[in-house]
Amino acid sequence: MTAQESNPKNLTFNVIDVETANADRRTICEIGIVYVEDGQVRDEWKTLIDPEDWFDPWNVEVHGIDEEVVKGSPTLPEIWDDLSIIGHLMTLRRQHR
16 A cells, blocks of 8 residues: 555445444444545434434443433434445444443
């Protein structure tokens, strides 16, 4: 990779942020995706998701999302096809421990 290619201003990628209702990674209650092209934010997408599970008070304290906030929101299977916007681009993620 050349210096030109490794310059962040020349990269195209997605950044994904996921919030969960509790410590179980399957309890996604919000997904946000930012599409970056040539170092510039080109598009943003986010949605609340009903995890169909309980909310841990610690998680609610961190992100402010609880049962009332997601009431009436789609479930993950219902929005799964919407995630195709990620495409085949490099995706960056950070895992909180």
